[in-house]
Amino acid sequence: MTRPIPPSTRRTLTLRDVSEACGVSEMTVSRVLRNRTDVSPATREKVLAAAKALGYVPNKIAGALASQRVNLVTVVVPSLSNMVFPEVLGGISDALDGTGLQPVFGVTNYRPEREENVLYEMLSWRPTGVILAGLEHSDPSRAMLESAGIPIVEIMDVDGEAIDSVVGISHRRAGRAMAAAIIAAGYRRIGFLGTKMPDDHRARKRLEGFTEALHEAGLELADTEYYAGGSALLKGRQMTEAILKRTPELDFLYYSNDMIGAGGLLWCLENGIDVPGTLGLAGFNGLEILDGMPIRLATMDACRRDIGERAARIVAGMGDDGVIGGARIELTPRLDLGDTIRTPDR
């Protein structure tokens, strides 16, 4: 095993080491390394050469403490295990690129007490801003965020009261829109399949909006099926089989996400069910994976990348509208009927 360098032997380098190596003051080195303009080209070259030769890496901890500036943006999401949040993170990452700001990610696994912990840890690094999913937080979490004195952007959801800024879609409205489309297509005996996660508020709100709209049309959910954990695609199959066995007269299945929807779709096709004739299907999220399915599942795009980008721009102080705080951006999800909802006039 070739161990790199005896870590004990070599104290880590400081500005002083660089300054001594090139015969200028620490202050001048600091200026050069921060790309400040008021240094003569000659000195600049000398310093850069020395820093490079030594392999100096600045200590941001000291820098941040002295300057009271931290170029970190805290990003807190509930999960990485479906594709929705990674895409949001991608949007944030790209939007922050070139601003000098750096995202730092934390994951809560949909647990409020974990969110509280993650936030506490993150806030104690005094980040430039916070982007976090959802509007539902524990009281201590809200208190921390409110008193942090930095931009807070709650994302994904706009149905509720924001702490500061918010960028997202209305999941309640999304649920209603899907219900409307389904009813318009003539389906009447509708089942719902979803996760059993009390803290997935967005899924809950979609379902609420969905059932409200059904109700207003004089309909009720005919059956529901819940799952927790495991391969979503497989669960989608199993749940579909189970719900159809229990309630064969269903003519539509609304899935709380595309992955279980895709599983259900595959099961239906394999079992010779006429989709969308006998049975209509719809999911939620507009996942890329749907592009590869035999037929396109109806879905609703959640504007994930866009949400990430906009949120990042707010934190970076580049919000489109020039508003300082308290921005509220509601995006409109695009309904995609795909091939699994019959066209109304057909």
Added chain:
Amino acid sequence: MTRPIPPSTRRTLTLRDVSEACGVSEMTVSRVLRNRTDVSPATREKVLAAAKALGYVPNKIAGALASQRVNLVTVVVPSLSNMVFPEVLGGISDALDGTGLQPVFGVTNYRPEREENVLYEMLSWRPTGVILAGLEHSDPSRAMLESAGIPIVEIMDVDGEAIDSVVGISHRRAGRAMAAAIIAAGYRRIGFLGTKMPDDHRARKRLEGFTEALHEAGLELADTEYYAGGSALLKGRQMTEAILKRTPELDFLYYSNDMIGAGGLLWCLENGIDVPGTLGLAGFNGLEILDGMPIRLATMDACRRDIGERAARIVAGMGDDGVIGGARIELTPRLDLGDTIRTPDR
């Protein structure tokens, strides 16, 4: 818009504020908040109450500078857009839970210069350790890592020279093993479908191992097909169609990942191809999504979670073997023939 609290009015709290609020020294407050034992219960209560009442959040920047201790672990991965790295991150996150260490993630998009940037930024926070994917890094990156004087764990791959510790599988060997299984099953006209990413070294090594093993058995790849970007599932379909149209006599398709493999599988089934009789298929990664496919794609589990957990334990100083640095853990991927490779003796 209800803005939280006038940020300008309220200076952020310091230890001094808490100490003045409860009439003890800053030092004592510091002790209490760090759970040090040498404080009387009475004082402790008093301090905690004051801190809570004020909503004090410690400043880790100052703390880290003073104590020369940072509880951050840098984790650098190339991508979040397929499920493999999120799973690794999950493993790391869980293993670190309870150690007082916190992971901080960075993404490179498979670009070496970006890796260099991310590492520079991250190292300047003086983390406790670094976990990063792969063994191939730019010279400056290697230099930074070598001179950081902290545990460095390179993950996913063991085929190459490590900087310090390494946890992963041999992708070369994985490629060979899959080739062996395919040859043993009697397939002879083998095609390869994969990404066109020069910096995905693990995919490259798998292919190298694969072709080597073919070569030793007197075989060569009969055709290859590459893609870049887009929905992997859809690309899998399209590439499969393309390669079979071009080279219909192929009797096996080896995909560089499960997602395109799954797409290919769906296409084959829809087009009435006898899998695994006429055409065998195999992917790589052991993704959960395969569980939901009509039939199980042959694959090889990459031990992702396990790799994350072990790497985290090394950084946390809990490596199973008690070795301080330079650990080398090679895991053995499990070959799963699924339903898309015919059983040799059948």
Added chain:
DNA sequence: CTGGTTGCTGATAGCGGTATCTTCCAATCA
């Protein structure tokens, strides 16, 4: 030639904590 400006560099004083040493005082013991 003077006073002011400009351009570059250095000295000094913190940023908000923690390590370490010291002090204080009550409890314990010969």
Added chain:
DNA sequence: TGATTGGAAGATACCGCTATCAGCAACCAG
């Protein structure tokens, strides 16, 4: 009873960097 001990709290000195201001030469207009 005085010496000793040990637990609890405080005083002090930094950690490595940056903000700020001071210094000083070169330059320019008046």
